Amino acid sequence: MQAWAFADGSEHISVQAMTAEGQPVPHELAGIPAVRVHSECATGDIFGSFRCDCGPQLKQGLEIIQRIGGYMIYTKNHEGRGIGLVNKLRAYALQDQGLDTLEANLRLGLGADERDYRQTAVILHRLGLTKIRLITNNPAKEMSLGELGIEIAGLVPDRIEPRAENARYLETKRDRMNHLLPFSEAE
Ligand SMILES: Nc1nc2c(ncn2[C@@H]2O[C@H](COP(=O)(O)OP(=O)(O)OP(=O)(O)O)[C@@H](O)[C@H]2O)c(=O)[nH]1
Numbered sequence: 202m203q204a205w206a207f208a209d210g211s212e213h214i215s216v217q218a219m220t221a222e223g224q225p226v227p228h229e230l231a232g233i234p235a236v237r238v239h240s241e242c243a244t245g246d247i248f249g250s251f252r253c254d255c256g257p258q259l260k261q262g263l264e265i266i267q268r269i270g271g272y273m274i275y276t277k278n279h280e281g282r283g284i285g286l287v288n289k290l291r292a293y294a295l296q297d298q299g300l301d302t303l304e305a306n307l308r309l310g311l312g313a314d315e316r317d318y319r320q321t322a323v324i325l326h327r328l329g330l331t332k333i334r335l336i337t338n339n340p341a342k343e344m345s346l347g348e349l350g351i352e353i354a355g356l357v358p359d360r361i362e363p364r365a366e367n368a369r370y371l372e373t374k375r376d377r378m379n380h381l382l383p384f385s386e387a388e
Pocket residue numbers: 238239240241242243252253255258279280281282283284289292293302306336337338339342359370380
C-alpha cells in the first residue's frame with residue numbers, strides 16, 4: 202500500500218495485489234495490469250449503505266485484482282462523484298423526495314459528475330501503469346483516463362447484483378449516465 206498527497210491537500214491510496222509469498226500477483230493478460238479506480242464512498246465503503254453499489258464493488262474490485270493481478274487506486278477526493286460527503290447527503294435528501302441521483306446533483310446547482318482524474322493519472326504514471334485493463338462499468342472513467350495519457354487495453358466489469366434499495370440508483374446509472382449495466386429490472 203502507498204499513500205499519495207497532493208498540494209491541494211488531497212490524499213489517495215494505492216494497493217497492489219500480492220501473493221501470500223509477497224510477490225505481485227501475475228497479470229492474467231499479456232502483462233497488462235488490471236486497475237480499479239474506486240471513488241471514495243464513506244456511506245457505502247465504510248458503513249455498508251444499501252443505497253449504492255459502492256461497498257460490494259470495492260470488495261469485488263479487490264477480489265478481481267487478487268485473481269488477475271493489478272492495483273486499486275482509492276481516490277479520496279471523489280466522494281459523492283466529486284461533490285463531497287455533505288453535498289451527497291443533501292442529494293440523498295432530495296432523492297428521498299423523488300429525484301433521481303442525477304437530478305439531485307443538478308438541483309443542488311452541482312454537476313452530475315464532478316470527478317477530476319488528473320491526480321489519479323499522476324499516480325498511475327508514477328506507478329508505471331500507463332497501459333491497463335480498467336475495472337469499471339463506467340465508460341466516462343475510461344474516457345477521462347484516456348484523455349490523460351492512460352491507454353485502456355480493455356474494461357473488466359465490476360457489476361453487483363441489484364437489490365431493492367439501490368435498484369433505482371443503478372437504473373439511473375444505466376439509463377442516464379451510460380453505465381454498462383446489462384441487467385434488466387431489479388427485484
Ligand atoms: N452525488 C452522488 N454520489 C453518489 C451517489 N451514490 C453514490 N455516489 C458516489 O458515486 C461514486 C461512485 O464511485 P465508483 O463506484 O468508483 O464509480 P462509478 O461511476 O459508479 O463507476 P464504476 O467504476 O462502474 O463503479 C462514489 O464517490 C459515491 O460516493 C448519489 O446518489 N449521489
